[in-house]
Amino acid sequence: MAKSSPESEFSPAEQDAVRARLAVERAGTSEQIAALKRDFEGIVEANALVAVDDEHDPEGSSTAFERAHVSSLLTQAREYLVDLDQALERLEQGVYGRCEECGEPIPTERLEVRPAARTCVKCAGIRSR
Numbered sequence: 824m825a826k827s828s829p830e831s832e833f834s835p836a837e838q839d840a841v842r843a844r845l846a847v848e849r850a851g852t853s854e855q856i857a858a859l860k861r862d863f864e865g866i867v868e869a870n871a872l873v874a875v876d877d878e879h880d881p882e883g884s885s886t887a888f889e890r891a892h893v894s895s896l897l898t899q900a901r902e903y904l905v906d907l908d909q910a911l912e913r914l915e916q917g918v919y920g921r922c923e924e925c926g927e928p929i930p931t932e933r934l935e936v937r938p939a940a941r942t943c944v945k946c947a948g949i950r951s952r
Contacts, residue, residue, distance in 0.1 A: 906939035
């Protein structure tokens, strides 16, 4: 586990920029969650109006797939929202931008693409094996 530094490596202006970026990501993810909830509810409501037999109805399997797909996307979006909240906590603790595995700084480019990243590219590659 990485050693945590009590001092942030980001200036106050950089911290404000990261905080704003996380807020934008959080707002977008919250909107995505709301839209996916509406989609999921629409699928469920549409299926409630007809007697769908997933096993024998040719449309049943695609409806079940669509419901499962939207449910999976909803789960991923909710998990990302938690990741963003945890990234904000790390920023407040002064450890945002440090790899949780090796303790090295996470490259700025990675944080721009994945603002909730917990690990550097090298450690993320090792972790996914």
